[in-house]
Amino acid sequence: MSNNKAFFFDRDGVLNKAIIKNGKPYPPKNLLELEIEKFSKEIIIFLKKLNYKIFVFTNQPDVSRKTIKKKDAVKINNFIKKKLQIDELFVCYCSVNSCFRRKPNPGMIYEAKKKWDINLKKSFVVGDRFKDIEAGANAGVMTIYINKSYKEKKPHNSNFVIKSLKEIKKIIKQENEKFKN
Ligand SMILES: [Mg+2]
Numbered sequence: 001m002s003n004n005k006a007f008f009f010d011r012d013g014v015l016n017k018a019i020i021k022n023g024k025p026y027p028p029k030n031l032l033e034l035e036i037e038k039f040s041k042e043i044i045i046f047l048k049k050l051n052y053k054i055f056v057f058t059n060q061p062d063v064s065r066k067t068i069k070k071k072d073a074v075k076i077n078n079f080i081k082k083k084l085q086i087d088e089l090f091v092c093y094c095s096v097n098s099c100f101r102r103k104p105n106p107g108m109i110y111e112a113k114k115k116w117d118i119n120l121k122k123s124f125v126v127g128d129r130f131k132d133i134e135a136g137a138n139a140g141v142m143t144i145y146i147n148k149s150y151k152e153k154k155p156h157n158s159n160f161v162i163k164s165l166k167e168i169k170k171i172i173k174q175e176n177e178k179f180k181n
Pocket residue numbers: 010011012013014025127128129
């Protein structure tokens with residue numbers, strides 16, 4: 001069994017600010033609308049020191065719906081990858097729920113597991129929406145829900161609930177204590 005562990009971050013509303021309309025989160029449409037969240041970089045540096053691989057897994061269905069240009073979505077992804085030193089981004093552009101890569105399905109997590117030989121039981125998903133947490137649960141990964149108080153269905157089965165990315169440090173320290181005992 002592999003010892004490689006990973007963090008799977010959702011993108012919008014987690015690593016960068018979502019655009020909020022009527023209480024619901026939407027992706028930035030282009031680089032001009034992109035704003036990185038305050039603690040993203042700090043948390044990723046912290047996790048890399050602990051040997052976690054850092055992945056982004058993101059649904060971008062607005063590309064299929066043609067309300068966001070693919071080249072703008074790619075520019076945002078490339079910017080985030082470089083700025084936050086992400087090991088790999090996994091992106092699903094589909095808008096059909098039957099797509100196995102589209103969250104809440106676990107396809108993108110399985111893809112990373114296979115490619116990077118990741119032990120999912122030692123890994124975490126971080127997301128701000130129901131579909132992120134479901135995808136993590138479906139793949140057997142521990143889940144951290146960032147509650148941004150959107151006006152939409154919330155997940156009830158996450159392993160942890162936080163308000164800010166900086167709380168991840170506390171969670172990891174607690175988890176490491178458990179393994180020592
Ligand atoms: Mg999100």
